[in-house]
Amino acid sequence: MHFTQTELQRYSRQISLPEFGLEGQRRLAGSRVLIVGLGGLGSPVAMYLAAAGTGAIGLVDFDRVDTANLHRQLLFRTSDVGERKVEVTDRVLREINPHINVTRYSERLTATNAAAIVEPWDLVVDGTDNFSTRYLVNDICVRLGKRNVFASVLRFGGQLSVLCAPDGPCYRCIFPEPPPAGSVPSCAEAGVLGVLPGLLGMLQATEAIKVLTGVGSPLVGRLLLVDALTMSFREMRLKRRPGCPACGTHSLPELIDYDAFCGVPAPKPRVAAEHPGPGKVGRLTAASLHQWRQDGVAPRLIDVREEWEHELVHLPGDTLIPLGTLGRAHTQLDPAVPLVLYCHHGMRSLSAAQFLVERGFREVWNLEGGIDAWSEEVDSSFPRY
């Protein structure tokens, strides 16, 4: 591995560390890290690993930037709302460091694709936000022999460990069974202090760099518990459990259906709606849209109302394109990408949807009853006007 003068200059402050040195920089440049989940944890991990000169970074996330992400996911800006996370992250990482390679996986990690996605990488960073994917990440790391730099957060607390190292424990050694669905709230339900995932994410990035370069003693066989309220850091020693079905007895036959294992209801197909067709606008109820959003299958959302209406109340993650500007703005939209259009009561969005469908947009849904129906049927905290 040969570095240019610019690269040497860029990394000089860490190359000058005797423990790190040129050798550490070379190892990092030859490393491939997969980051699963570009949320509060994954986004700082991605930025620090890119800046440090990690040779190749893989990004897995199916989601788009939502306004509710912005208080903790500093990689994303207000103007990124509605964009695909992997695309924004890719762009930002290249700006941070043009000397690295970035690979994008704009999809959900599943039992079907996990082996193919994880296989080419040296190390996995688990920045996911649900138990199903955490158990999946663990099991595939055990199977493929990849170390898993794990962290998770909720409210004011976090957990961190380097799992699946040779002779070290895996996630199932600590938590053999997932908790019953609903007994552990998500950050969306219970909240999270904005800076906390940043703190844990930076600890994750630190551990990833240590594992990859061989510098220091990684957090193997130890679980770090962080409490921001009292600002205490405690450590629990872990054991590799001989009876662990993943890394002990290897009795897990194949990757399983993790949603079922974790008691998560299977994502429902898009129902209670009339499908769009060629030249035909799809009809969608507020309740169905709500379900799609919960299931993570909702298409991109466009508000065609005026700016003041959008300011008054809007659905998180949407993009504002007032009806009057659609004639110009539609050329910026990809006709192949499914869209849901909404307005106040569903009339303006219907004419906007017809306009798009006539111009070859393949899948356009109209939210019937508009945001008013959302206030009435889904969330009464949405102000009506």
Added chain:
Amino acid sequence: MNVRVLLFASYAEAVGSDSLQLELPSTARVGDVLTEVRRRISRDVPPSPMMARNAEYAELDELIHEGDEVAIIPPVAGG
């Protein structure tokens, strides 16, 4: 015997404190601490948290001793 219990995440929230003192019979095991704490909680919390005795992973059938510190660490999944 007297045992100090450290509580994390949902267990700390459900108890309303991040630690408590328990008086247990001398034959008590790690699982008895969990049972006793869960008896005091009315909320739905993960039934199988990680247990640690003196800052080390512990199985439920492990005996505890006077002055031990037992920790209850439920999983969290947020990211």
